[in-house]
Amino acid sequence: MDSELLSAILESGKSLYPRETVLLLRGKKEKDVIRVNDLLIPPLVSHGRHSAYTPLHMLPMDFSVVGSLHSHPSGDLTPSSTDLNHFFGKILMIIGFPFRDARNVAIYDRGAKKLELEVV
Numbered sequence: 003m004d005s006e007l008l009s010a011i012l013e014s015g016k017s018l019y020p021r022e023t024v025l026l027l028r029g030k031k032e033k034d035v036i037r038v039n040d041l042l043i044p045p046l047v048s049h050g051r052h053s054a055y056t057p058l059h060m061l062p063m064d065f066s067v068v069g070s071l072h073s074h075p076s077g078d079l080t081p082s083s084t085d086l087n088h089f090f091g092k093i094l095m096i097i098g099f100p101f102r103d104a105r106n107v108a109i110y111d112r113g114a115k116k117l118e119l120e121v122v
Contacts, residue, residue, distance in 0.1 A: 003029075003038040005121050008104065010041065015073040015101040024056055025071045027095060028064070036068050036093055061090070069093035073101075079108035086114055093117065 014023045024047050028040035042064070044056040061067075069091035077099040085094060094110045109117040 003119070003121060007038065007041070008107070008121050011071060011095070012097060012101040012103070012106065014041075015075075015097045015099075015106075018073070019099065019101070020075045022075060023071075023073045023097075026061070026064075026067045027069045027071055027091070027093065028066045029068045030066070031068060031092060038068060038095075040066075041071075042067065058088075058090070067091055069095060071095040071097065074098045077106070079106070081108075081110050081114055086110075086112075 011025070014025060017023075024044060026042040026044055027038045028042060029036055029038040042062070045060045047056045067090075071094075072085070074096055075098075079096050079098045081094060081096060085096070089112055092111070096108050096110070098106050100106065104119055104121055107119055109119050111117055
């Protein structure tokens, strides 16, 4: 992903802190690389202090969505069992307090394996 998109993602976490944010990640998968190039705000999101929720049946039928993103205001970038049970797409991105840079970002696959983030 490019640095401007990462900045927008981190800003979404800052702007709702201490509540959680949820976004959908748009992009393309080419072989073993997923390129994220855009964000979508899912409909009817509720932003709480310990969770964020959007009704799954309201998500768009958009095949360019490669994953989801949410924040952990605590700063812990580890996915919870709830995070993994509500996995949407190919990747899960978690951003955490203080929402400054790529050190406050973690990306996981469906098996909870941590993936590398490359910012260009």
